[in-house]
Amino acid sequence: MKRLNEGIALATKKGDNGTRALLEEILTSEEEHIDYLEAQLHQIKELGFANYLAQQIED
Numbered sequence: 001m002k003r004l005n006e007g008i009a010l011a012t013k014k015g016d017n018g019t020r021a022l023l024e025e026i027l028t029s030e031e032e033h034i035d036y037l038e039a040q041l042h043q044i045k046e047l048g049f050a051n052y053l054a055q056q057i058e059d
């Protein structure tokens with residue numbers, strides 16, 4: 001996230017709007033991955049690992 005944000009800032013500074021748009025797209029996608037993974041970690045913490053795994057098999 002840090003590197004993508006730095007890249008966006010640099011592209012903006014250089015007036016490279018194509019690169020900025022590309023990096024913003026990647027950043028948005030990565031934010032979704034992070035949200036997903038944080039949700040999984042929260043569930044593991046709440047349910048315990050065995051129950052979490054059992055739930056994965058059900059889905």
Ligand SMILES: [Fe+2]
Pocket residue numbers: 029030033034
């Ligand atoms: Fe990712």
